[in-house]
Amino acid sequence: MQWTTIFKKEMLEYARNYSWIWVPIVFIILAIMDPLTTYYLPKILDTVGGLPEGATFDIPQPPPAQALYMSLSEFSMFGVVIVVLITMGTIAGERQSGVAELVLVKPVGYFTYISSKWAAKLLLIWSSYIVGMLASWYYVNLLFGEIAFTTVVQVILFYGLWLTLVTTITIFFNTLVKTPLLVGFLSIAVMIAMSVVNSVFSHRLIWFPNNLSSYILQMMDTGTIPTDLWATALIIIGLIVVLLVAALFTFRTREMAN
């Protein structure tokens, strides 16, 4: 009951602040940017000109899987930043402004409050991300060659876990501090730290969350789901659960009026 009330309120808020329009647009742009520019690079160079007479370029066209993977790379860079930006104020902002005081003085369970906001953000992010990936798939099919629908669905489901993890990390910091900017900073810092850890210990931590996309690429190449991908996915799901529980505990110890 209360859960859906908060969830619906979030949905209304996204409609009123046009999140339902701009977030999908940003994800579509991120997803199709790289495949399109790669395909049209020779033509762009031709049109712009300025090359010495007689210069020839032979730019190899990547295989379709590689082209689709470009979208994931963009999401790993800018998509993550967008996710953090739209999530960093969801609880911290309400606490900072003082609305949380009016909401949490009603008999609302803390977990209801956190989980409904988490779910609402995920709905927005997943919808935008799916739309973006479908757009990318459309162009990849058109320009680079066919990718099976089932493969795209698998890619979307597995990589979506990464965005879910990023959302959950940001939600966790939302319960820890109440300044949205600080939440954003901490979340990005954790993402950077994770990628540093991954590049230093990659031979040791084979199921580290950051390896997810390389296994996804492997899946597209081989056509089967590697065991490492399953294991990494399970670890990410485990982390998400742990972070949600941790968020609940930190939120309980916070004092709302503080």
Added chain:
Amino acid sequence: MAMINVEKLKKQFDDKDVVKGLSFSLAPGKCVALLGPNGAGKTTTLRLLSGLLKPSSGSIQFEGINQTADIRAHIGYLPQYPIFHEWMTGKEFLVYVGQLAKLSKTEASERADQLLEKVGIAEAKHRRTGKYSGGMKQRLGIAQAMIHKPALIMLDEPVSSLDPIGRREVLTLMEELKQDTTILFSTHILSDAEEISDDLLLMHQGQIVESGSIRELQNKYQTDKIHVAFQVKADTYLDKLQALPSITEAGRGRTGRNSVTSRRYWPGPCTNYAVSCG
């Protein structure tokens, strides 16, 4: 019978004791003012009672409610500066918090309409709260505190931030609400407390220094004293004043210290005289 019993309630922030061992009880159906200067710990006390803060020690016991149960269902709270979602209309916000207080959507909607009527902002219910004036926000704040018919509503400085007209309107509104529910409100203005409250809790530096009904307190501390200021050298009138019927004591007070009643003579030009009547 008391509705709330507060025992030795303490709250520390870092190393600072903000509330230093409060004990009091509230009787149902009363309107009680928590009166004290800024920084006395009034807001902290209300937040402790509303469950927004956790006491460092001490207990808050609501009559007939299990100690471990969620007290938030039985109280309404208005912060000093209520903040709403600016993109929501007043009605939407009330329905939202009503549903959070476990009313069904239709119940919440009906109740919201009633309350908007009662607090006098029915005509603005479809406007976004971001466009509300201070007085309207305060009234919407009172409405949201009342939405689930709580046994006790707590209002933190409900009139302090308002202009004289808004203040008058809100005081009148509280006068009406008093009929239906128990009210505990904080203020630093004595006249507001006198006007609408039955009982007073006087707070200073985190402690309750005095409590009781207004009449009791008046009887206890009231002295029949008149201060007379002269524009001329007044020493000559002292004897005449003293000789007046029913004057028990007349003496010279120092300028600015009106309460001093003294027979001592201070040389100098005219100043105030305090005259005590029997």
